[in-house]
Amino acid sequence: MKVLTVVGARPQFIKAAVISPRLRQGVDEVLVHTGQHYDALMSDVFFAELNVPAPNYQLNVGSASHGEQTARMMSGLEPIFMHEAPDVVLLYGDTNSTLSGALVAAKLTIPVAHVEAGLRSFNRAMPEEINRVLTDHVADRLYCPTEGAALQLQQEGIVNGVIRSGDVMDELLLQTRRIPELLPSLQLEPQAYYLVTVHRQENTDDLDRLQGIVGALAALPGPIVWPMHPRTAKRLQEARLMDRLGPSVRRIDPVGYREMITLESQAKGVLTDSGGVQREAAALGVPVYVLRNETEWTDLVDEGRAMLVGADLGRILDAVMRSPMKPRALHLDRRPSEIIVEDLHRHY
Numbered sequence: 358m359k360v361l362t363v364v365g366a367r368p369q370f371i372k373a374a375v376i377s378p379r380l381r382q383g384v385d386e387v388l389v390h391t392g393q394h395y396d397a398l399m400s401d402v403f404f405a406e407l408n409v410p411a412p413n414y415q416l417n418v419g420s421a422s423h424g425e426q427t428a429r430m431m432s433g434l435e436p437i438f439m440h441e442a443p444d445v446v447l448l449y450g451d452t453n454s455t456l457s458g459a460l461v462a463a464k465l466t467i468p469v470a471h472v473e474a475g476l477r478s479f480n481r482a483m484p485e486e487i488n489r490v491l492t493d494h495v496a497d498r499l500y501c502p503t504e505g506a507a508l509q510l511q512q513e514g515i516v517n518g519v520i521r522s523g524d525v526m527d528e529l530l531l532q533t534r535r536i537p538e539l540l541p542s543l544q545l546e547p548q549a550y551y552l553v554t555v556h557r558q559e560n561t562d563d564l565d566r567l568q569g570i571v572g573a574l575a576a577l578p579g580p581i582v583w584p585m586h587p588r589t590a591k592r593l594q595e596a597r598l599m600d601r602l603g604p605s606v607r608r609i610d611p612v613g614y615r616e617m618i619t620l621e622s623q624a625k626g627v628l629t630d631s632g633g634v635q636r637e638a639a640a641l642g643v644p645v646y647v648l649r650n651e652t653e654w655t656d657l658v659d660e661g662r663a664m665l666v667g668a669d670l671g672r673i674l675d676a677v678m679r680s681p682m683k684p685r686a687l688h689l690d691r692r693p694s695e696i697i698v699e700d701l702h703r704h705y
């Protein structure tokens with residue numbers, strides 16, 4: 358069996374770290390990096406830290422508008438898919454790298470396997486929602502992280518190839534060691550700081566929302582640690598909002614995976630619009646305030662493990678001051694990577 362895997366953005370390198378090593382025990386895997394994320398701190402760091410195999414192909418597409426970026430990826434992927442002729446194309450999540458791989462494979466009639474299938478925010482203004490819906494509807498094997506995701510696919514008429522695999526991010530989190538010296542090196546005390554991440558287009562490209570978030574952070578009791586996505590750094594600079602953050606907000610560069618898990622696990626609260634970070638923090642039992650109006654991880658909100666707080670200053674402050682939420686028990690009967698790799702073996 359030959360599997361061709363497409364990755365391109367930070368959370369995909371992290372997910373590949375779970376699947377690729379297991380896949381390579383007996384399977385020929387070709388790894389393609391689209392180049393959607395290219396800064397060393399958004400890409401190389403994860404390959405090195407998590408032992409993700411080096412990509413066989415690097416498309417270097419870089420940043421562009423959605424149409425332009427997706428088109429560049431597709432024209433880079435098509436000749437590779439034709440040359441490699443894989444038995445199946447493996448895709449993760451909901452980025453433009455995911456969608457481009459799905460479209461090219463489907464048109465070449467190569468089967469598509471989608472890890473993290475069935476998640477929905479029901480907000481079609483969100484680029485990720487378009488990417489995940491379209492990918493699921495051309496996928497042949499759909500690996501669902503939650504029961505809700507599998508039920509959603511059923512409601513959309515997708516019944517074949519739906520597998521309840523569990524969440525590969527949970528598997529990695531369970532085996533990740535913390536870095537004990539990290540907090541002292543940042544002069545932070547356990548349970549005495551907030552952790553923030555922001556990168557969603559709906560927040561970075563909407564000045565009202567960005568101002569709401571900045572205002573709330575400036576008003577919260579510090580220290581607040583913010584490993585800043587390059588997109589957000591650019592927007593804050595352009596909007597001249599960087600100085601409005603105030604002295605309690607410590608802006609740092611994006612950090613590695615183990616550093617991030619260490620920071621999440623010791624925080625007194627996590628404010629984020631990231632899918633991965635909200636899930637990890639909830640699993641670690643840390644209160645999560647989701648800086649969005651909806652989430653695709655609805656189970657967290659339904660079970661009271663995360664709170665939707667939008668991007669409105671008053672709403673964010675009010676929620677953070679009221680905190681405690683229930684931790685999500687992190688338990689896996691079977692490793693999602695085992696279920697996924699076994700299923701691929703069975704079908705291809």
Ligand code: UD1
Nearest residue numbers: 366367393394395396399420451452453484485556587588
């Ligand atoms: C992308 C995904 C999003 C995912 C996120 C993970 C899409 C539509 N979005 O969002 O689903 O949650 O990755 O982090 O695929 N930039 C750099 N250096 C980099 C990468 C990006 O400076 O290495 C800057 C560029 O200005 C770029 C902007 O960030 O225009 C946005 O990058 P892009 O990959 O388009 O979207 P993300 O917000 O990272």
Ligand code: UDP
Nearest residue numbers: 367368584611612613614617631632633634
């Ligand atoms: N992450 C990281 N360093 C950071 C920010 C996030 O290692 O500075 C990790 C985080 O722990 C999670 C993943 O990146 O595992 C989430 O990626 P991101 O927030 O970029 O994307 P999303 O999950 O929203 O698609």
